Amino acid sequence: MKLQSKYVPLAATVSLFLAMSVFGSVSYTGFFSMQVFLNLLIDNAFLVIVAVGMTFVILSGGIDLSVGSVVALSTVVLAKLVQHFHWNLMFAIPVVLSMGMLFGAFMGWLIQRFRLQPFIVTLAGMFLARGLCYLISIDSISITDPNYTVLAQTRIHLWAEGAMVSISAILALLVLAGAVYIAHYTQFGRTVYAIGGAEHSAVLMGLPVAQTTIGVYALSGFCAALGGVAFTFYMLSGYGLHAVGLELDAIAAVVIGGTLLSGGVGYVFGTLFGVLTLGMIQSLIMFDGSLSSWWTRIVIGTLLFVFCVLQRLFETDRRTT
């Protein structure tokens, strides 16, 4: 049985994750437990959601730098609505989600309609969303609404005694499942891959390139807003300085997850393992105790480097054969 070459990056990521888990379990006592692994998911639920949206953007050959700011904006708006205006969650959350989606769609429209570079448009979107946070509130708004705190602290027990997950972790898994369905079983998903492969050919094939491009950024904005909601479950506050640099973590997770930055190649499922690998690095450094926090960044940078170079070799290899 030979591994199909298109699965190689995904397999590399999964094996790296497994190797790191084994290393952690052997080196540190108490590492090998269900809860440590579930905590990876709980602590990074918002990142999974955001990175899934980013995967679609990167698959289509674009990039979205605004996600971190949109997460922050969502937390601020949500906190403001719930805490100061006493809105019901049933209304506040859909409002925040549609706001994120409209924000993304607007950037997608600019990119598509005026042939602007995704990098610079989403950069401006990043400034705009971050600035809007401060216009709404300069200080951190903590959420003390009883319904909200109950929801945030709910833990759902799984089969094993003591092993539990939060609502946002389940939300993240649902988003992932939805994204896998969209990417592989809908026309939208196939069009995204086609645009990333060759936009011009996609146009000539008569695919709905314009709508799909806008849709991709709308989806990313939606995921970022949903990530913001999950972030408030985690932090119980809205603040303009939340999630600074989250876009880099999301891009790193997507790349480590095996998606090619040139677009058209990759799997949403790999992004989950990209995020888990980033979380695993943090857990290992935490369990070790003697390493300082900045090692996280250095290790993530090194991993990015290794994966990018491997991808590059893989790409040239595929082209020559």
Place this chain on the structure above:
Amino acid sequence: MSKLTSPSLLARVQRHPLLWPVVTLVLILIVNASMNPGFWILQWRDGHLYGSIIDILNRAAPLMLVSLGMTLVIATRGIDISVGATVAIGAAVAALMVGGKLVITDGLPQHISRFPMWLAIVCALLTALACGLWNGVLVAKIGLQPIIATLILMVAGRGVAQLLTDGQIVTVYYPPYFYIGSGYLWGLPFALFIAAFVYVAMHLTVTRTALGLFIQAIGINPAAARVAGVRERLISMCVYAFCGLTAGIAGLIISSNVKSADGNNAGNLLELDAILAVTLGGTLLTGGRFSLAGSMIGALIIQTLTSTIYSIGVPPEINLVVKAAVVFVVMLMQSPEFRRAVRGWVVRPDIRSHP
């Protein structure tokens, strides 16, 4: 020049690439002067000029330097988002090597540096150059996309800077070092002279040699440039290395100005400001045509905008929204599709164009 062959002065001004950047800068300066009557006042105080304008020029110097390096990178169709991290690394190396402690010699308190200052500066600049070269190798030799190649250093670079400073803010106690960022020469900030020197050197290099043409050729069509015999990879690599070097100089100025190096915050978001300055100056992000003078003006626009927002009493948080609005306007004006669309809204379409 005879009047028949050359276009009128007005037409030439209208077509000049620096028209819009200069107009933007002048508009912001007018707003400033109307809001703040003392804006243009220059005073001679403590042996140097003193005033809002001087302050803006002094603060804009690091951004100018980074923007100059960034211009060349963008002209070759690249982008360097790691300059902020390079600034932090350069600043950390310089601050650590200069250090400085108080020693009493002959009854006089004196600050001495850990290593000679020139050595510290050379090492910091070499480190920054190495950072740039690393980016250049990843882009030109390995063939990574520029944004991703520089993302690696952007993520890891701050970690490296914090590793060097051990997560602390390194304070410098060596007065001669402060001259770089807050000293004055002939009544003007010394940092401005550094920026001006780099600008003039670059301007001469790209106009008096074929290098400017080569860079432009690479930006317009890398494959064609290679076929035409331009050593595309070597030039790209040097351009990234140079961008690292300018970021290193900016790091020296910034650390000398605040008398310390903070691995986490030095040069934070500087890459975005630099890209913005380059775009404002009329360099296209798609590569090719570039303007060093435009980038200098772009950096001045951003710094003046920031100073304006602080001085007219608007909450500084609005700064980001204003910047976003400026980026949106500038990039729309650069888009041929947008200009065509606007023409469609303003001018009534010809009957024949819609058969």
